[in-house]
Amino acid sequence: AQSVSQHNHHVILSEAASLELGCNYSYGGTVNLFWYVQYPGQHLQLLLKYFSGDPLVKGIKGFEAEFIKSKFSFNLRKPSVQWSDTAEYFCAVISSGYSTLTFGKGTMLLVSP
Amino acid sequence: EAGVTQFPSHSVIEKGQTVTLRCDPISGHDNLYWYRRVMGKEIKFLLHFVKESKQDESGMPNNRFLAERTGGTYSTLKVQPAELEDSGVYFCASSQSAQGGEQYFGPGTRLTVT
Numbered sequence: 430a431q432s433v434s435q436h437n438h439h440v441i442l443s444e445a446a447s448l449e450l451g452c453n454y455s456y457g458g459t460v461n462l463f464w465y466v467q468y469p470g471q472h473l474q475l476l477l478k479y480f481s482g483d484p485l486v487k488g489i490k491g492f493e494a495e496f497i498k499s500k501f502s503f504n505l506r507k508p509s510v511q512w513s514d515t516a517e518y519f520c521a522v523i524s525s526g527y528s529t530l531t532f533g534k535g536t537m538l539l540v541s542p
Numbered sequence: 543e544a545g546v547t548q549f550p551s552h553s554v555i556e557k558g559q560t561v562t563l564r565c566d567p568i569s570g571h572d573n574l575y576w577y578r579r580v581m582g583k584e585i586k587f588l589l590h591f592v593k594e595s596k597q598d599e600s601g602m603p604n605n606r607f608l609a610e611r612t613g614g615t616y617s618t619l620k621v622q623p624a625e626l627e628d629s630g631v632y633f634c635a636s637s638q639s640a641q642g643g644e645q646y647f648g649p650g651t652r653l654t655v656t
Contacts (some may be wrong), residue, residue: 433584465647472545473633473647519585528641529575529598532585 431456435533448503452520459525546648561621565635568600
């Protein structure tokens, strides 16, 4: 069974600091990769996704992620975080031929002003 | 366009009681998914409908859980009888495409079994 590992459960940063959240997955075949975000009191929403093509994908609100197939990784980055980025971030994967998401445990990001 | 809606937003019930959760997907989305997050754990898949048919129910924990999607529109998830370990947040999601397409999530229903 596939699994997704997020390296940090809690991250605390000051505004303007750079962010990198790690994500590794276990499935060796073709995958679609996602980062979802849940802001306080809001729905889970898609931040960005990778299906194929350029391994560096850009999402909303200045976020980007890089797919490194050899490392089974899909790390999320943002060069300068804002207080409004405080949220829980989830990495997820769908294996080729399947339609259900496998999530990591989530990373709670707290950005202090 | 209205998003995925779920009802109720919170439910507190006693062990042994029955609870029914409802999900209304985005109009036109044939694919509907149920997920659950138990506190401190990851969000886990429960089942997937394509229209009114159960495509995959491999994530359903046991036979106390019954999901339906009559007419291929909204879906219900009934827990009967509820146990303490059923507490968590139940998410519903819908998508147009089943094969790796973006899933749109509802706000979730927080279920507490006491």
